[in-house]
Amino acid sequence: MGSNEKWWKNAVVYQIYPRSFQDSDGDGIGDLRGIIQRMEYLGKLGIDAIWLSPVCKSPQADNGYDISDYQDIDPTFGTVEDMEALIKEAGKYNIRIIMDLVLNHTSNQHRWFQEARKSKDNPYHDFYVWRDGEEGVLPNDMRAIFGGSAWEWVPEIKQYYFHQFLPEQPDLNWENPQVRKEIYDMIRWWMDKGVGGFRLDVIDQIAKEPDNKITINGPKLHEFIQELSKETFQKGDLITVGEAWGADPERAKLYSNPDGSEFSMVFQFEHIGLDQQEGKDKWDLAPLPFLKLKQIFTRWQKELHNCGWNSLFWNNHDLPRIVSRWGNDKEYRVESAKMLAILLHGMQGTPYIYQGEELGMTNVQYEIEDYRDVEIHNVYKERIEAGYDRDEVMHSIHVKGRDNARTPMQWDDTENAGFTIGTPWIKVNDNYKDINAKSQVDNPNSIFNCYKTLIQLRKEYPVFVDGDFTLLLENDENIFAYRRQNTDQTIVIVCNFYGNTIDMPLAEECKNMEILLANYDNTEDMSVLRPYEARIYFSHGR
Numbered sequence: 114m115g116s117n118e119k120w121w122k123n124a125v126v127y128q129i130y131p132r133s134f135q136d137s138d139g140d141g142i143g144d145l146r147g148i149i150q151r152m153e154y155l156g157k158l159g160i161d162a163i164w165l166s167p168v169c170k171s172p173q174a175d176n177g178y179d180i181s182d183y184q185d186i187d188p189t190f191g192t193v194e195d196m197e198a199l200i201k202e203a204g205k206y207n208i209r210i211i212m213d214l215v216l217n218h219t220s221n222q223h224r225w226f227q228e229a230r231k232s233k234d235n236p237y238h239d240f241y242v243w244r245d246g247e248e249g250v251l252p253n254d255m256r257a258i259f260g261g262s263a264w265e266w267v268p269e270i271k272q273y274y275f276h277q278f279l280p281e282q283p284d285l286n287w288e289n290p291q292v293r294k295e296i297y298d299m300i301r302w303w304m305d306k307g308v309g310g311f312r313l314d315v316i317d318q319i320a321k322e323p324d325n326k327i328t329i330n331g332p333k334l335h336e337f338i339q340e341l342s343k344e345t346f347q348k349g350d351l352i353t354v355g356e357a358w359g360a361d362p363e364r365a366k367l368y369s370n371p372d373g374s375e376f377s378m379v380f381q382f383e384h385i386g387l388d389q390q391e392g393k394d395k396w397d398l399a400p401l402p403f404l405k406l407k408q409i410f411t412r413w414q415k416e417l418h419n420c421g422w423n424s425l426f427w428n429n430h431d432l433p434r435i436v437s438r439w440g441n442d443k444e445y446r447v448e449s450a451k452m453l454a455i456l457l458h459g460m461q462g463t464p465y466i467y468q469g470e471e472l473g474m475t476n477v478q479y480e481i482e483d484y485r486d487v488e489i490h491n492v493y494k495e496r497i498e499a500g501y502d503r504d505e506v507m508h509s510i511h512v513k514g515r516d517n518a519r520t521p522m523q524w525d526d527t528e529n530a531g532f533t534i535g536t537p538w539i540k541v542n543d544n545y546k547d548i549n550a551k552s553q554v555d556n557p558n559s560i561f562n563c564y565k566t567l568i569q570l571r572k573e574y575p576v577f578v579d580g581d582f583t584l585l586l587e588n589d590e591n592i593f594a595y596r597r598q599n600t601d602q603t604i605v606i607v608c609n610f611y612g613n614t615i616d617m618p619l620a621e622e623c624k625n626m627e628i629l630l631a632n633y634d635n636t637e638d639m640s641v642l643r644p645y646e647a648r649i650y651f652s653h654g655r
């Protein structure tokens with residue numbers, strides 16, 4: 114990697130959902146001190162940065178995505194001093210802390226909103242998006258993402274305010290330069306504390322124009338982001354990643370422009386929506402169209418090569434566990450978890466590992482009363498009322514529910530998997546005696562050590578970072594294979610995506626190459642691929 118390249122190009126980020134990672138005070142909820150206790154584990158894994166889901170002060174109407182004070186930490190998680198201690202402790206392992214910035218909206222308990230709703234001439238009124246109206250006569254028929262109208266009436270001032278999410282999450286008015294200035298000051302305050310980067314929640318929704326019914330990708334979006342970047346991120350050496358459900362490759366090239374004018378990269382979700390019925394929502398399950406998965410990754414790899422940067426992820430706090438989703442969490446759990454890791458980490462971009470993914474943690478099948486996620490309870494209620502079959506509804510929840518990702522981290526085989534000495538806020542997955550960090554860290558054949566090796570390879574072999582991408586065996590229904598090349602290195606990644614033993618059609622291509630990593634022993638036989646078998650081949654030269 115050239116010396117003028119950005120550090121985050123060969124970095125790997127680890128996402129922590131603080132509520133479920135490690136509890137230090139016995140209240141059953143994870144916290145910042147708990148993360149500090151586990152830093153050695155993260156150091157061993159070799160990650161470069163931690164993305165923390167929101168920890169700022171919040172009434173938790175939407176699990177912290179409703180912030181009431183950007184410059185304070187929620188007491189559930191600790192204090193600003195704990196955050197400073199976390200930044201310092203992580204620094205000892207060369208790990209940077211990425212904060213989750215929620216800039217599209219605040220909590221309705223935020224001081225700005227409390228002021229704004231007092232009167233039309235309050236200095237904070239114009240911090241939010243208001244329209245005159247009459248009670249019961251809505252400005253228009255726009256709907257909120259979490260259901261109901263996007264407009265909420267405030268009788269005291271006879272106006273409606275706009276909210277794309279919950280009524281407890283009023284949208285900020287980015288047209289107001291004062292709002293933008295306050296946000297920049299706040300970001301610089303965190304930068305001064307040594308924060309290493311930011312993940313920007315639903316950033317493609319900030320430039321809304323409700324009168325034109327525009328929410329996502331508003332006309333001023335990139336103008337706002339460029340100003341934000343210039344006033345804040347560009348003053349440091351940060352990693353920044355925007356959440357952009359509305360991104361196509363063209364837009365992603367703007368977001369991740371190598372000139373640094375916007376962000377380092379964005380999360381795009383094209384592959385994530387593949388296993389649902391066309392035009393329906395995520396609960397309406399459909400088999401994964403495998404060839405399409407290959408096409409989508411290929412398009413993003415090619416389009417952003419040399420003119421943008423990808424983020425690579427299978428999991429986050431909103432998604433089911435990948436080994437249960439597109440692997441096999443029963444007899445081939447270890448093999449398939451490693452295969453999915455190898456497949457993703459061989460690509461160009463910055464990989465994100467979601468807590469427990471490196472252990473092959475699986476989905477859960479709870480009874481409805483054991484779930485905590487409001488989204489799960491809402492869909493259950495709605496669908497039962499609409500006459501859906503109960504087993505079918507529960508099946509969708511088992512397959513796609515967000516709580517699959519939110520069960521406590523499985524540290525060891527003691528009670529509550531070592532997560533808490535209290536009562537966990539959500540039940541621990543009962544497979545923790547078999548699947549836990551303690552049994553994997555020192556086992557060279559564990560999933561943990563496969564991830565660890567992948568992180569190291571990215572640092573040792575520049576081709577992982579800068580190589581171009583060619584899809585191989587485009588129409589093969591079982592194998593996901595590709596070649597990456599730079600001027601003096603070549604890697605070929607071959608993955609059997611399914612559970613049958615099949616012919617290996619790339620024996621000729623790989624015959625003079627060495628194996629860098631595989632998920633089975635005995636890779637000499639190049640005529641077949643065993644269930645979920647994955648190999649990384651390497652050679653010098655193009």
Ligand code: NOJ
Nearest residue numbers: 175178215278314315431
């Ligand atoms: C995306 C977050 O991942 C989700 O949890 C949250 O509800 C919305 N943004 C709104 O902030």
